[in-house]
Amino acid sequence: MNQKLLNEAGSQLQFVAVFLRKGHVFFHEDIESPEFSDKFKVQSFKGVRSYTVKELEAESSNHFLYDFEYSVGLRAADLGVDEDQDDFLKAEIIATYSVRYKSDDEVRRECIEEFLKNNVGYHVWPFWREHVQSSCMKAGVGLLPVPLYTDFQKQISTESDD
Numbered sequence: 001m002n003q004k005l006l007n008e009a010g011s012q013l014q015f016v017a018v019f020l021r022k023g024h025v026f027f028h029e030d031i032e033s034p035e036f037s038d039k040f041k042v043q044s045f046k047g048v049r050s051y052t053v054k055e056l057e058a059e060s061s062n063h064f065l066y067d068f069e070y071s072v073g074l075r076a077a078d079l080g081v082d083e084d085q086d087d088f089l090k091a092e093i094i095a096t097y098s099v100r101y102k103s104d105d106e107v108r109r110e111c112i113e114e115f116l117k118n119n120v121g122y123h124v125w126p127f128w129r130e131h132v133q134s135s136c137m138k139a140g141v142g143l144l145p146v147p148l149y150t151d152f153q154k155q156i157s158t159e160s161d162d
Helices: 003-012 109-118 120-139 149-161
Strands: 014-027 040-057 062-078 089-103
Touching: 003 109, 014 120, 040 089, 040 109, 040 120, 062 120, 089 120, 120 149
Parallel strands: none
Antiparallel strands: 014 089, 040 062, 062 089
């Protein structure tokens, strides 16, 4: 992580909003228990898929709008079943968010690249955790564990040290 680039981006970008753009929720029909069994392995992914920059013209000055597409997902799989069988996947929740920031000046590409790797997820995470928890509650099943965002950051840090 390049803290200097991250600080530069953070000093220029102002958070605007997080919007849910796409979602998928699946619970296998045999999940009736309020608790997931230990035999179900929880797998997850997260990350910025793309971003766009738009220059907005105003009467007094121009502004820049940064829109990051952030995808995240969790699934519970039955490790006792072959992956190609219908009952392998027990639960799956996937979402894509639009995360928007604005800036008075255009932010350097290197700064944006560092920001999207290390910071955009922090703004998404509370929305993601609520989406997972409310989806599980509405389905009447136990909560899929959502790892802390910092756990992902530690994992990335460890992988990049190798």
